[in-house]
Amino acid sequence: MVATLAEDVWALAFGTMPLEDGLALREGTAWRLMPGNDPARFTGLLSIGDLDAFLRTDAARTPRVSMADGARKGSAAVPIEEYIEEGGDRVDLPRLMARHDEGASLVVSQFHEIHPPLARFCRGLEKAFLHGVQANIYLTPPGAQGFRVHFDTHDVLVLQVSGRKAWRVWDAIPYAAPTRHTPWRNNATPEGEPHELVMAPGDALYLPRGVMHEAMVQAGAEPSLHITIGLLEPGLGEVLRALLGELEAEEPALRAAIPTWRLAEPEGVALLRSRLAAALEVLDRPDVADRMAVNALDRVLRDRMSLPGRALHTPPPGADDRLRLSETMHHAIVPLPEGGAALRWYGGVETLSAAELDWLQALEDGATPAALGENALDFCRRLARHGLLERA
Numbered sequence: 001m002v003a004t005l006a007e008d009v010w011a012l013a014f015g016t017m018p019l020e021d022g023l024a025l026r027e028g029t030a031w032r033l034m035p036g037n038d039p040a041r042f043t044g045l046l047s048i049g050d051l052d053a054f055l056r057t058d059a060a061r062t063p064r065v066s067m068a069d070g071a072r073k074g075s076a077a078v079p080i081e082e083y084i085e086e087g088g089d090r091v092d093l094p095r096l097m098a099r100h101d102e103g104a105s106l107v108v109s110q111f112h113e114i115h116p117p118l119a120r121f122c123r124g125l126e127k128a129f130l131h132g133v134q135a136n137i138y139l140t141p142p143g144a145q146g147f148r149v150h151f152d153t154h155d156v157l158v159l160q161v162s163g164r165k166a167w168r169v170w171d172a173i174p175y176a177a178p179t180r181h182t183p184w185r186n187n188a189t190p191e192g193e194p195h196e197l198v199m200a201p202g203d204a205l206y207l208p209r210g211v212m213h214e215a216m217v218q219a220g221a222e223p224s225l226h227i228t229i230g231l232l233e234p235g236l237g238e239v240l241r242a243l244l245g246e247l248e249a250e251e252p253a254l255r256a257a258i259p260t261w262r263l264a265e266p267e268g269v270a271l272l273r274s275r276l277a278a279a280l281e282v283l284d285r286p287d288v289a290d291r292m293a294v295n296a297l298d299r300v301l302r303d304r305m306s307l308p309g310r311a312l313h314t315p316p317p318g319a320d321d322r323l324r325l326s327e328t329m330h331h332a333i334v335p336l337p338e339g340g341a342a343l344r345w346y347g348g349v350e351t352l353s354a355a356e357l358d359w360l361q362a363l364e365d366g367a368t369p370a371a372l373g374e375n376a377l378d379f380c381r382r383l384a385r386h387g388l389l390e391r392a
Contacts, residue, residue, distance in 0.1 A: 009124025036202025070145030105146035143219035308387020
């Protein structure tokens with residue numbers, strides 16, 4: 001059986017770790033080093049040559065390109081005027097290279113958006129985790145450090161591509177479950193003794209959000225190139241904030257006024273508590289959790305780039321063409337309260353009949369429209385037009 005995109009990428013990222021073990025790892029707070037046995041394990045994803053080629057394009061601009069130098073006083077972020085063209089946002093390549101020679105790390109954010117091997121890799125992990133995944137790049141010269149001790153506000157998977165990098169990782173998490181609304185402010189101190197390790201090409205390191213860490217390249221070594229894969233699962237508060245706007249329009253309890261002129265009175269706060277209790281009753285309804293689930297799944301459909309399973313002039317499928325659901329186009333099948341299901345994807349929603357739902361399930365593994373039955377060809381052509389199907 002041919003491996004799926006998610007299976008291929010999972011094996012590259014996590015080796016022989018079973019999917020269930022990887023999901024359990026994500027649900028805990030423990031970090032893990034996963035040594036590789038192949039120094040070339042990640043070379044198909046990125047090289048220093050790829051970065052050199054990118055820097056010679058007009059896409060090399062801030063904020064995608066930045067630099068960091070842990071030897072600086074105060075913030076490690078290098079001021080952009082030291083490596084960007086005057087009055088603009090485009091990289092001044094000679095100055096950037098000079099700053100890199102002096103010890104500044106090159107950082108390229110969201111490189112999966114413009115580098116196809118990383119786009120494919122991130123899409124495979126998105127298929128496994130059902131949330132957004134990003135790829136940031138760090139090229140650190142010998143004897144240098146990019147960022148000093150810090151924690152990230154989302155889980156990360158570090159992939160060492162070339163060179164070696166020394167890491168220090170702490171077990172204690174000083175700020176539980178940080179998010180992008182609680183960013184690093186240089187106000188957390190590592191607790192206990194760090195674990196010291198050296199990542200070699202082919203090694204992977206999983207760091208849950210909140211884990212304190214730092215890394216540097218030893219003097220005299222070759223430059224270190226690593227990819228930091230950001231695992232961007234939505235937070236409860238983030239999804240709830242998005243849903244509250246819809247619920248407020250529907251529910252009077254969420255539109256109730258706060259009588260500020262009563263708050264100084266003895267019963268003022270009690271009145272506020274009673275109105276809050278009514279609002280919480282709304283949020284405790286089962287349908288609210290269902291809507292939050294749809295919102296969380298919609299994020300990976302809506303926020304990530306659409307990568308349709310068709311090209312500009314792909315001909316419509318024929319009755320005997322073997323088709324399958326596109327591995328690169330995100331979609332979700334969501335049960336409807338009144339029965340049946342909806343197919344949701346980037347930019348579209350379609351209610352499925354019972355027959356269409358059966359066809360869709362058959363297309364997971366691959367099928368021809370002729371084998372699916374009457375009217376299936378029109379259904380398949382409609383999905384193929386949106387990029388949801390590809391030829392198997």
